[in-house]
Amino acid sequence: MTALSFETFPPKSLDASFHLWDTVHALAPLNPRFISVTYGAGGSTQSLTQEAAQTLRKSSGLPVAAHLTCTCQTRAEVLRTASRFAASGIDHIVALRGDAPNGDAFEPHPDGYANSVELIAALAQMGTFNICVGAYPDSHPDAASMSQNIDWLKAKIDAGASEALTQFFFEADSFLRFRDACADAGIKARITPGILPVTNWKRAKSFAKRCGTPVPVTIATAFDRANREDRADLFALTHCADLCDTLITEGVDALHFYTLNRPDLTVQVCRALGMMPAARALNVA
Numbered sequence: 202m203t204a205l206s207f208e209t210f211p212p213k214s215l216d217a218s219f220h221l222w223d224t225v226h227a228l229a230p231l232n233p234r235f236i237s238v239t240y241g242a243g244g245s246t247q248s249l250t251q252e253a254a255q256t257l258r259k260s261s262g263l264p265v266a267a268h269l270t271c272t273c274q275t276r277a278e279v280l281r282t283a284s285r286f287a288a289s290g291i292d293h294i295v296a297l298r299g300d301a302p303n304g305d306a307f308e309p310h311p312d313g314y315a316n317s318v319e320l321i322a323a324l325a326q327m328g329t330f331n332i333c334v335g336a337y338p339d340s341h342p343d344a345a346s347m348s349q350n351i352d353w354l355k356a357k358i359d360a361g362a363s364e365a366l367t368q369f370f371f372e373a374d375s376f377l378r379f380r381d382a383c384a385d386a387g388i389k390a391r392i393t394p395g396i397l398p399v400t401n402w403k404r405a406k407s408f409a410k411r412c413g414t415p416v417p418v419t420i421a422t423a424f425d426r427a428n429r430e431d432r433a434d435l436f437a438l439t440h441c442a443d444l445c446d447t448l449i450t451e452g453v454d455a456l457h458f459y460t461l462n463r464p465d466l467t468v469q470v471c472r473a474l475g476m477m478p479a480a481r482a483l484n485v486a
């Protein structure tokens with residue numbers, strides 16, 4: 202059985218709040234192992250992330266993970282946010298360095314954590330949290346090499362993380378090669394592939410460019426053609442389901458979906474993989 206988790210972002214308006222609630226409502230029948238709530242660039246959504254995570258946990262009854270970054274914040278501010286998460290019953294954190302809000306190179310706050318390893322070690326010391334971290338199958342723009350990218354992931358796990366959630370990628374081989382290299386480097390923690398169901402190809406391409414995720418020519422061509430023929434939805438579903446199917450065949454036992462608060466394609470992919478939402482299964486019974 203493949204374990205599922207879903208990433209959402211915190212709402213900034215009443216309308217967006219309903220949208221998030223609809224998203225979680227649509228995903229809940231898939232029995233997620235957790236729903237995660239992102240943290241705005243530069244710590245911009247501290248209280249929104251906390252409120253959204255807390256409310257989702259209470260009202261949906263699902264396990265919730267809150268993302269936390271250390272960019273543009275002092276150590277004290279970050280620890281205060283972590284303590285607030287803990288006080289509101291959130292014991293699962295996705296701990297990240299984060300990016301500078303304006304796209305500049307990362308510069309630690311003078312009184313802040315210098316990097317993600319310091320943040321993870323501090324959270325681990327609190328003894329309260331299950332800690333996930335980010336991982337980069339196609340490497341990261343700040344990595345000097347793939348081996349440094351993997352060594353750094355090992356340092357993050359050794360600092361107290363129990364699992365890595367990856368950046369999205371377009372080809373199963375990117376993840377499978379990375380998983381093998383991580384195993385060779387002695388990383389034993391679960392590495393869960395991050396899956397982006399593409400609801401808007403133009404946005405996905407620009408997101409990939411920002412993250413340094415290569416877009417294979419064959420996939421770009423296929424999406425462009427599908428867009429011209431008004432069949433992008435169909436291609437996105439086929440491509441994503443095929444990617445997940447290959448990963449599962451290769452022994453992957455958990456998938457983390459970037460939903461962008463648009464659950465429909467994610468639900469369709471899960472159905473295509475035979476993961477029928479619990480409510481439908483009950484109806485059949």
Ligand code: FAD
Pocket residue numbers: 238239240241242243268269270295296297298299300316317318334335336337341343344345349350351353354366367368395
């Ligand atoms: P790190 O892993 O610390 O660094 C990235 C790479 O840079 C490393 O692989 C390593 O090669 C290199 N590196 C960095 N520092 C050092 C060092 N001191 N020595 C050697 N090498 C180093 N961003 C948000 O703002 N909010 C979110 O909620 C959010 N959620 C995310 C969830 C997931 C699953 C992922 C994968 C990313 C998310 N991000 C989020 C984006 C993330 O903040 C950026 O990718 C950021 O650039 C890196 O954060 P990190 O903790 O993964 O970086």
